[in-house]
Amino acid sequence: MFNNVEFAKNKAGKLKPQSQSSHQPFLITSLDIIDASPVGRLSVTCTTVSCYNSIAIESPEPELHLIEGSSLRLKYKLSTEERKLHFYKNNNYIAETKNITKEKSGVLNVLTIKSVTPEDKGLYYAAFFNLRSKVTKLTVQAMFTSDFDPIFCIEGDELQLKCSVYADNIGVKWLKNKTEIKENEHISIYWDGCNHLLTFKSAQMNDSGLYSIVAGSVQKQLSVTIQALFKQQLQSKTIMEGLGVIFECEIEKQYPVEWFKDERKVHDSSNITIDAPKERVYRLTILKTTLENKGKYEIKINNVTSGADLDVKEIPDAIKEMSEHDRIMFLKAAKNGTAVRYNIRIILVGKEGVGKTSLLRRLMSEEIEGVKSTDGINIEVKNCKIDLHTKEWIFTKGNKSPLREYPSDQYADCGFWDFAGQKEFYATHQTFLSRNAIYLLVVDVSEDFEMNTFENMIENQYDKNGEYIDFWLDNIHCYTVNNTDESMKSNLLNPPVIIIGTGMDKVEDTGKTKKSFEIYINKLLRQHPKRKHLRKLLFLSNTKPSEYKKEFQTLRNDIFERAKEIPKWGDNLPTRWICLEKEIDRLIDNKEFVISYDMAKGLASKCSFSLEEVNLELDSFLKYEHEIGNLIFFDDIKSYIILEPKWLVDVFKCFVAPFQFQSQFINMPEWSLLQSSGHLSKMLIKKLFTKVQVLNLTEKEALALEKRNEQKTRALQILKEKKAFALEERNEHKTLAMQILKEKKAFALKIMEKFDIIVKPITTANNEEYYMPCMMEATEFNQILETFNVRNNKCSRTSWFGLQFNFLPPAFFNHILVTFLKKYSLSTVREHTLAIYRGIGVFNLETSNCLKLVVCLSENSVAMQVWQFKKGDGICYHENRKYLTQIVGFLCQKYRINIPYQCFLKCPNGTHHDIAERIYLNDVSKTNENYCSEHANHTLDELRRFWFKVCIKNLRK
Numbered sequence: 001m002f003n004n005v006e007f008a009k010n011k012a013g014k015l016k017p018q019s020q021s022s023h024q025p026f027l028i029t030s031l032d033i034i035d036a037s038p039v040g041r042l043s044v045t046c047t048t049v050s051c052y053n054s055i056a057i058e059s060p061e062p063e064l065h066l067i068e069g070s071s072l073r074l075k076y077k078l079s080t081e082e083r084k085l086h087f088y089k090n091n092n093y094i095a096e097t098k099n100i101t102k103e104k105s106g107v108l109n110v111l112t113i114k115s116v117t118p119e120d121k122g123l124y125y126a127a128f129f130n131l132r133s134k135v136t137k138l139t140v141q142a143m144f145t146s147d148f149d150p151i152f153c154i155e156g157d158e159l160q161l162k163c164s165v166y167a168d169n170i171g172v173k174w175l176k177n178k179t180e181i182k183e184n185e186h187i188s189i190y191w192d193g194c195n196h197l198l199t200f201k202s203a204q205m206n207d208s209g210l211y212s213i214v215a216g217s218v219q220k221q222l223s224v225t226i227q228a229l230f231k232q233q234l235q236s237k238t239i240m241e242g243l244g245v246i247f248e249c250e251i252e253k254q255y256p257v258e259w260f261k262d263e264r265k266v267h268d269s270s271n272i273t274i275d276a277p278k279e280r281v282y283r284l285t286i287l288k289t290t291l292e293n294k295g296k297y298e299i300k301i302n303n304v305t306s307g308a309d310l311d312v313k314e315i316p317d318a319i320k321e322m323s324e325h326d327r328i329m330f331l332k333a334a335k336n337g338t339a340v341r342y343n344i345r346i347i348l349v350g351k352e353g354v355g356k357t358s359l360l361r362r363l364m365s366e367e368i369e370g371v372k373s374t375d376g377i378n379i380e381v382k383n384c385k386i387d388l389h390t391k392e393w394i395f396t397k398g399n400k401s402p403l404r405e406y407p408s409d410q411y412a413d414c415g416f417w418d419f420a421g422q423k424e425f426y427a428t429h430q431t432f433l434s435r436n437a438i439y440l441l442v443v444d445v446s447e448d449f450e451m452n453t454f455e456n457m458i459e460n461q462y463d464k465n466g467e468y469i470d471f472w473l474d475n476i477h478c479y480t481v482n483n484t485d486e487s488m489k490s491n492l493l494n495p496p497v498i499i500i501g502t503g504m505d506k507v508e509d510t511g512k513t514k515k516s517f518e519i520y521i522n523k524l525l526r527q528h529p530k531r532k533h534l535r536k537l538l539f540l541s542n543t544k545p546s547e548y549k550k551e552f553q554t555l556r557n558d559i560f561e562r563a564k565e566i567p568k569w570g571d572n573l574p575t576r577w578i579c580l581e582k583e584i585d586r587l588i589d590n591k592e593f594v595i596s597y598d599m600a601k602g603l604a605s606k607c608s609f610s611l612e613e614v615n616l617e618l619d620s621f622l623k624y625e626h627e628i629g630n631l632i633f634f635d636d637i638k639s640y641i642i643l644e645p646k647w648l649v650d651v652f653k654c655f656v657a658p659f660q661f662q663s664q665f666i667n668m669p670e671w672s673l674l675q676s677s678g679h680l681s682k683m684l685i686k687k688l689f690t691k692v693q694v695l696n697l698t699e700k701e702a703l704a705l706e707k708r709n710e711q712k713t714r715a716l717q718i719l720k721e722k723k724a725f726a727l728e729e730r731n732e733h734k735t736l737a738m739q740i741l742k743e744k745k746a747f748a749l750k751i752m753e754k755f756d757i758i759v760k761p762i763t764t765a766n767n768e769e770y771y772m773p774c775m776m777e778a779t780e781f782n783q784i785l786e787t788f789n790v791r792n793n794k795c796s797r798t799s800w801f802g803l804q805f806n807f808l809p810p811a812f813f814n815h816i817l818v819t820f821l822k823k824y825s826l827s828t829v830r831e832h833t834l835a836i837y838r839g840i841g842v843f844n845l846e847t848s849n850c851l852k853l854v855v856c857l858s859e860n861s862v863a864m865q866v867w868q869f870k871k872g873d874g875i876c877y878h879e880n881r882k883y884l885t886q887i888v889g890f891l892c893q894k895y896r897i898n899i900p901y902q903c904f905l906k907c908p909n910g911t912h913h914d915i916a917e918r919i920y921l922n923d924v925s926k927t928n929e930n931y932c933s934e935h936a937n938h939t940l941d942e943l944r945r946f947w948f949k950v951c952i953k954n955l956r957k
């Protein structure tokens with residue numbers, strides 16, 4: 001086939017055949033090397049000739065060696081232009097592709113491979129019918145000599161991409177997503193001879209992907225997969241302060257770890273432990289979180305961090321002040337989730353008839369027709385919701401869904417308490433006043449508000465508006481919250497007070513009235529700290545609301561803004577506590593004002609209170625609710641819980657000062673006994689209870705009530721009990737109802753005792769009778785001196801020791817006196833009558849009755865003196881003095897009020913309530929000289945020695 005080989009002279013005449021034998025290898029006759037590099041285009045022109053029917057093919061060289069990526073042109077020259085050659089590789093027809101092209105131009109037939117790969121190696125020839133060219137053997141040197149297996153790497157580890165090329169002078173480029181990778185602080189590029197390295201110091205998740213490596217025109221791809229180091233990341237947490245919290249993560253591979261909080265390294269401490277409970281599991285535990293623990297927590301492992309936020313919710317202030325045990329119960333409940341809720345209590349105070357009730361109606365967008373000042377004591381409670389975002393007020397009226405259905409994290413609960421007739425009600429004030437309320441102090445500015453001076457607050461009534469303003473601000477000031485809050489630094493005190501001047505429609509010159517009222521308030525309050533409660537003066541008319549629309553709206557907005565400053569605003573509570581609050585609201589909606597403890601327990605289990613400790617948790621809940629003023633509960637008289645103040649008001653109003661209002665008492669001998677002796681006889685109690693509406697149901701009402709109660713209880717009872725109930729006779733219902741009423745009456749007495757309104761005084765004869773000192777008529781002190789025959793030379797009187805308060809809320813007269821009545825045994829007069837008087841008690845200091853302690857309360861002071869009916873010279877009563885100051889300390893703590901005072905001494909024959917001649921003990925300017933203008937010749941030491949063991953004189957030395 002190749003017999004007639006002829007060597008045609010190369011066109012260029014560059015090369016000559018070296019051998020004529022067809023068995024000799026052919027030489028490359030012409031090499032057009034385009035690139036200077038070994039990788040380039042190789043063009044091979046014909047060197048040998050094959051002939052067929054006088055048609056001849058000039059073939060390229062028989063052996064070619066190319067570098068991958070270079071191009072190849074095999075040129076075959078046919079002796080005729082009319083024919084076309086086909087190309088073959090390893091005897092297979094070569095088709096055109098992107099990379100392979102065939103060309104014919106004249107006699108020249110060219111096969112081009114743009115870029116050769118090692119796969120292109122083989123035996124090539126061209127053919128025309130049976131005429132074949134010589135074979136060209138192509139070998140290709142691979143550019144890369146390394147494998148490109150997919151790479152897997154754990155996040156944070158060092159990631160290395162490697163490749164080797166066939167020669168050491170070849171440059172390599174690394175690419176990802178078509179962009180060339182450049183060296184930086186994380187990436188280094190390195191080569192050593194034929195070996196090329198791309199190193200990531202610490203692999204990141206986004207380093208995953210397809211990488212390209214380019215050498216010359218050859219490109220290789222390498223798939224890289226980075227596996228996340230963290231199988232489980234840290235989770236952000238929200239937790240109630242005081243609870244423990246754990247941050248935990250799990251990783252793929254064991255490494256040393258470091259924990260950070262807000263970018264600072266965290267170490268083990270008494271409150272924080274760092275450990276690894278399992279292999280590859282790391283944990284940070286805060287045993288008891290505080291607000292300081294809030295922040296961003298991170299764990300750093302092998303240069304990879306996982307972070308989570310810790311939000312610590314503050315325990316409501318009221319809970320903080322409760323016992324350790326209650327806090328624990330609260331926290332246990334909080335473990336199952338907490339939610340925020342917003343409560344506002346608004347208390348309307350002020351003189352009768354100034355328009356409190358009307359104002360409240362107007363705030364609720366109600367009409368005021370039919371509003372009459374209530375005769376006697378009453379309380380009206382109204383509720384609304386405030387949308388936290390739009391600040392819109394939502395009222396009960398004209399509302400399809402009950403208020404309680406508005407979600408408590410989006411709506412504030414707003415409760416208004418409107419008292420009527422509080423001036424007769426002073427003894428019970430502190431039951432209803434709260435530290436956590438906003439006070440609207442209402443004043444009718446059309447009235448003369450100039451202040452009258454008054455001598456004795458108890459005896460006098462407040463006739464002028466000014467007295468009311470002063471009295472109420474004093475009262476509210478006792479509830480001052482020591483605020484450390486940022487917002488309170490601006491010289492303000494909580495609870496906030498807004499003074500509202502009503503009756504603007506009645507004044508001629510509104511501008512002038514406003515001005516003079518402002519001047520008056522300024523004068524009244526001067527520099528007194530109680531001024532700091534005042535937030536605003538607002539003037540309006542309840543009868544002309546359309547003219548004062550803006551003022552009513554301002555007031556609504558102010559109430560909302562002030563509410564935010566109150567500590568309990570936005571308290572975080574266990575979700576199940578909020579659930580129980582809602583259940584209780586539902587009961588109040590159904591006019592259940594007092595419920596039994598068992599009933600509360602039933603509700604608590606409904607709200608999934610902890611099963612084993614339902615009592616304990618319920619108690620803590622009730623104490624908290626009591627604390628913030630939502631209900632009345634005492635854990636030593638648990639049997640009932642007062643849900644609405646109205647119930648208590650109803651009880652109080654029949655006991656405290658009914659005389660003024662209810663003429664039917666006028667012919668009651670028991671009442672006159674109470675007024676003269678303080679003795680609250682059993683008969684009187686019984687009679688008074690008949691006036692308490694809620695405790696004096698008709699038989700029908702009692703039955704209905706009992707039925708209702710029973711239905712409720714029934715739902716909670718187990719089946720067996722249900723049946724038992726069903727069998728009960730009507731009669732039994734009745735007795736049960738009566739029994740419950742009886743219990744409630746007993747409870748009412750206990751509550752009054754709890755509030756120090758009634759007391760069982762200690763006497764030598766084991767007394768079980770109740771006394772109500774606040775309802776007694778006043779007795780002249782001189783008369784008491786007479787009764788005890790004190791002005792007798794057999795009796796010597798000590799000096800007076802007393803406390804003078806800046807302001808003593810009326811209720812505290814009772815508290816102080818009653819506390820004495822519970823500790824000291826009362827003296828008796830003429831065998832039977834107890835020596836108790838309005839604001840005065842005479843106690844026996846020893847069984848021989850020779851030493852009597854008299855305690856006297858007067859306006860803003862309490863004073864005491866010992867009557868010594870025996871030679872008792874030199875006895876010092878410092879224990880009794882200490883007891884008095886202890887009581888005050890104790891009461892302040894119990895009711896959490898601030899009542900500052902000064903201690904004073906007064907000469908034995910002085911009158912206790914007279915402020916003149918009081919020697920204040922903190923007044924260091926006082927010397928031991930004569931000072932008593934009345935009696936001229938006592939020395940300070942003489943007065944002190946009865947109450948203090950060490951004399952000032954000795955101290956001075």
Ligand SMILES: Nc1nc2c(ncn2[C@@H]2O[C@H](COP(=O)(O)OP(=O)(O)O)[C@@H](O)[C@H]2O)c(=O)[nH]1
Nearest residue numbers: 352353354355356357358372373502503541542
């Ligand atoms: N002219 C006038 N009368 C008022 C205003 N506010 C209330 N009243 C009337 O004063 C009386 C007593 O109002 P009330 O709201 O019961 O006073 P409260 O005892 O403080 O609750 C009612 O007859 C009201 O109509 C007011 O701004 N202007």
Ligand SMILES: [Mg+2]
Nearest residue numbers: 356357374420
């Ligand atoms: Mg009223």
